Amino acid sequence: MKMICSITQRRCAAYAYPGASKMRWYFVKPYVRWDPDSLLHYPEVSHVDGTKIDWLYGQPKSKYDAVDIYGPNTIELKNLPMGRTPEYLQERLRRFFSKFGSVSFCRCMPHELDPYQCNGTAYVTFRSKEASVAAATANLVLPYSLHSKVIAIRHLDTDKTNDPHYVYKHRHYISQVVDVAKQVYNKLTKYGPCPLYQVANSIYERNFYSGKWHKAGLSILMRFGSWDAFLKHPSLNGMFEIKDDIVTLGLQSDETSIKTLKKLYIQQSIELDAELSVHWREGRVALPPQVQKETDELYHLTPIPEHLQLLSKSHTMYRIHDERHMLKIQLKQERNEARRWQEKQRKTMRLSA
Secondary structure, three states: OHHHHHHHHHHHHHOOOOOOOOOOOOOOOOOOOOOOOOOOOOOOEOOOOOOEOOOOOOOOOOHHHHHHHHOOOEEEEEOOOOOOOHHHHHHHHHHHHOOOOOEEEEEEEEOOOOOOOEEEEEEEEEOOHHHHHHHHOOOEEOOHHHOOOEEEEEEOOOOOEOOOOHHHHHHHHHHHHHHHHHHHHHHHHHHOOEEHHHOOOOOEEEOOOOOOEEEOOHHHHHHOOOHHHHHOOHHHOOOEEEEOOEEEEOOOOHHHHHHHHHHHHHHHHHHHHHHHOOOOOOOOOOOOHHHHHHHHHHHOOOOOOHHHHHHHOOOOOOHHHOHHHHHHHHHHHHHHHHHHHHHHHHHHHHHHO
């Protein structure tokens, strides 16, 4: 028994941990650059783990590696959609960021297990630092065809980032603007005209982070810039009038004001989407008719012709509304009930006999 225990202990000591194998990897000589001053091979070693950098498929271990590879005027994009080839995204990202300045390099990293789709990271390099800093603070939201992704952008040299909550903040501001307009309408209806500098009194809105009520003004400032521009905005359709810095109500009824507020919400949402969405082909050559038709179908699906709709449905789907079909069901139920009654009578006669 003692011999068995000693053998087991020796066997356990031979392994690093329970379940490990005795296999040892072959020796790999550490990579050393032959010519450290060569610009052609610079950089080839990671600053983090000292391994050789794969320029084509390797993802940088830190921002320092990316700066060494792509240059200081580089922004890093995160949360890119999968399911698209890197070349597809590179072309569209280059078109979008070209409005900030000349793009010298655009690289979407392929996935390790599938090189035909992106792994969610991209790097865009500009020729000037001013263009890269301006692009780092941009707010980019991909269209519905690319899963409505909100892209996180970071400047590798200055470490500046865009606001990840920008989209959600402005959607919150739009809803608060509609609520503020409704409160101003009720205030002027109840108390009459008031000076422009007092229009914000007793008007409240909710905070984006805490949800608490505070004095209105932030949402108006972020969406319109001032109370004057807000009250004179065309989307309100003359709901308020300003004359000699006195705010009065326009010629609108309660029902018309409700429709106006709905229109205000829709127009502000459209303006926000136009500000954030990616206009791939703005100022470009028009797409071929078939390609344009397929692109439009992503947003507005055309209904199938009536005869194809009928063929795609089951044959009994519309029969429930047919009187003849209902009569057939009724006759079948009566026939089954009569058959069950006859079988019951036969069993009774057999038992009585």
